[in-house]
Amino acid sequence: MSHHYGQDAVASLEAGAVEVIPPDGLRAKLGIASRENRPLIVKLGFDPTAPDLHLGHAVVLKKLRDFQRRGHQIVVIIGEFTARIGDPTGKNKARPPLSREQVAENASTYLRQLSLILDVDRLAVRSNAEWFDTLTVRDMIDLLAQFTVAQIMEREDFSRRYREGVPISLHELVYPLLQGYDSYVIESDVELGGMDQLLNCLVGRHVQEAKGVPAQAVVCMRLLRGTDGQDKMSKSVGNYVGLTDSPIDMYGKLMSIPDELLPEYIDLTTDLSLEEREALKARLGQGAENPMAIKKAVAFDVVCQYHSEHAAEAAAEHFYRQVQKKEPAAEDYVQVTLGTLSLPKPPVTLVDLGAAIARRSKSEIRRLIHDGAVSVNGERVDDAGYTFESVQPGTKVRIGKRGYYEIIAG
């Protein structure tokens, strides 16, 4: 493959970025790549304690794909050194020390997920243990000396904890510097991240400057909010759509997002063209249409990306039938054998049948019918006097929110 690496790509590569530091940094790097006829080295860090990717990660990964498609070199850095240490105090249960084998396993899980977006055969993969296992304490002190306490503590997470008296272990201050040192070692030209990674990416620039080598350009992408519409998408908050979620889960989670998230989901999660995205957003803006139709378009597109069009159609169908129409799936039905029920002689009232199969009192069944929470063969029954001439096998009765019963013969 032959590439030009030219500055003409700058607008497209910066599309969707919230911050480029320095503002002309990416343009300058592309200029160098073009003059030297070499690809840019674009850094992607990976924390092996968290191998599961979600749509929030995908925002950055898709931007990396733009670089990769133009021939630039993505270098994935496996944070093995730090993952093997874990949290030495043992206080952070989310960071147990990992063995070499666990790191390798998580890295392979990660690469498999990356392959949903990137061409993994063209990635360079390096472990930071390569350089940190042999770094001396002296090198480390030189590195620490390049930063002041105030610079590191200005990070929102640290300053908040310090203010609130929540202990910060000293080694936590060091980890961002190690990430920054990675940029120096791999001679990173560009580091991409979410806006929450901005300070980490800038540490990389600072280390490179201190070492007297060219500093990387930093491109920070907008953060995708999670399905709850509150915090940024994250596994620990539980508001995430995993890249390996099943088509049905993925579709369902996307359908559950608050309407006001739609514009950012249209932009950050779909693979639609700019024109298609603008058209969708325009439809939203007019307010005439039920946003659910637009949500479905987003969900469909996302499932297509990570699974297939076929899977997306099936997921859409499932959603329509079982969420919109509230039809339970076959496996949700409790099968009740007709002969085992103690029923009065026919005709049998719905109250009698319901009390027998749900093992509830007749007055409860009457109240549920009154509340509209009972249906027969998918049709809600409002009449507490509803009566069966005879109860046929195959009859489906819903009683209350989750009580699905199917009468079977016997």
Added chain:
Amino acid sequence: MSHHYGQDAVASLEAGAVEVIPPDGLRAKLGIASRENRPLIVKLGFDPTAPDLHLGHAVVLKKLRDFQRRGHQIVVIIGEFTARIGDPTGKNKARPPLSREQVAENASTYLRQLSLILDVDRLAVRSNAEWFDTLTVRDMIDLLAQFTVAQIMEREDFSRRYREGVPISLHELVYPLLQGYDSYVIESDVELGGMDQLLNCLVGRHVQEAKGVPAQAVVCMRLLRGTDGQDKMSKSVGNYVGLTDSPIDMYGKLMSIPDELLPEYIDLTTDLSLEEREALKARLGQGAENPMAIKKAVAFDVVCQYHSEHAAEAAAEHFYRQVQKKEPAAEDYVQVTLGTLSLPKPPVTLVDLGAAIARRSKSEIRRLIHDGAVSVNGERVDDAGYTFESVQPGTKVRIGKRGYYEIIAG
């Protein structure tokens, strides 16, 4: 030599200490030494960038001498590793990186000075480069993880700088931990320091606890204020009496201290017995006596310790003649050859002679006589009409504050 290392020594070893941590820590360590019939390991750290010792250091060193005389093992740790790094930012001019040779030279200067107080042949001397040159980054991160930012920042110097926005480099936070790690490596039982070293000594305890070994007892001594009576004695402030100052300088600096410092100088700088010290302080308290006599006793005792009784006598004599009596030293006289002076025929007035030798106007000489600033052969002359029948070689004339002249033949 056979020793008992017993707990009966605890009162004497704690005498003069401001803090012992934990309160029964030294007693417990002496109990262990006695049971195991082994000397205690007593740590003494040395920063090779500052090899000059003064009376402030001597307070701690004399306490170490008490331990040494009871057979305990003093381990001197040369802070070579950190001295060779210096200040990697280059901003702290007081901490340039030192070469191996410079460290060795400063260490030998230091040991020579230690020999004024301790038996240096019985010291164990170790360089911290021995363990830090091979420490891994992983070990270092484990060490850092044992401390929180708040613990280290509570040190007065750090918290003040942080509050005032004076940059603190991250590596500065690490240096106290390295000192603490020294305690772990040498299996320190006791660390001594001035009160300004209390937090550093406690870091040593903390590291030992984190490593699962017994924590050292910490004994902190009172800080000696400098000769200005303001700050603690320190070379950088310039208010110090160096252990290698000449007898005359030492005596003179001690005579210059404010009277209110006498009680602490009696206790912390002299080698007098408890009874003698109390007697001196009692004489002070009565207020009947000029404190200068007591200051002389202190100065005499100190010069005896670091030089000799003979040197102390000479220093006292010098002080009496040249400071109290304001007699200049021989080398302070400007020799004036009689034949070179243009003088009127005898008898010669003091005004004429003074004007000729000091190259000043007669009216100036008259004013100086009036001000009491002129003397002949050590006797002040108040009479502006004072006249010499003839000017004899050997005559000494003082004109003004610093104009000492001796007439010589020729």
